[in-house]
Amino acid sequence: MALRRGPVAVVALLATLILAVFVVQAGGIAHFVGSEDRATVTITDGDEELAVVDSEVADGSRERYTGLSDHESLAEDEGMLFVFENEDERSFVMRDMAFPLDILFIDADGRITTIHEAPTEEGSDLTSYRGEAKWVLEVNYGYADERGIEEGDRVDIEYR
Template structure:
């Protein structure tokens, strides 16, 4: 193969790779590697684990938008971990939700910043007006009552094991 042709093929391959990575990040293409689950441990000041959550990971714009709205329920010990690139003020809504949840906002340092007990929308609500805000890089949604039962508090930390 001629040297000029080899260079063009390498350049084209690089461009295709970059475009694919961007499309996966935007949620246009599915991620073809890794598991979309993570074990999240919530740890108190004394270092003891208060709760362990088997979390589905929502790390693309599309997954974060849909969230748990396509789930009928969550079993104890299950949840969804929303991953953002940076810490910032995040607002979550209960769009099309069928069940109550606890929403745990976590800063970039892994410390819980805010906790909300979120109710499912009523018969005449779509959930867009049920808004919950906190400072977070990660947001963990768990079944309603988990926070109270495990005595989870602002200031506790999360530890994520994504395999």
């Protein structure tokens, strides 16, 4: 016996296909399904809170590519949190940046693996800042040093 598909089933199938295409184009993360535009990132050394960063979230491929290059500056406790699906070796450059940054690489367990101080650069030979990470947090240049943030410190992320 053959199954008949009515107009509702056809519309549901088309909607599912369109959603799948959107998710792939958005870098594998659908922004309207549980993802948030901002996060509070709290950094501790195990005993003491070192910093709380109000962060924009970059969880799509376009957002991650642009990063903070469309910003003129950041407020003192602001940053951008780059979100990836899994932990891997990551590489960041200071493409078209108007101000220098600290780049903190965070593993899947919420530990800072690497911290880079990244000055602004011009030209085609950009420095590549690398680290093992599921998340990468960019904050103002010197922020980590001023707050006593070090590799191994713990990071807690609360999306909102």
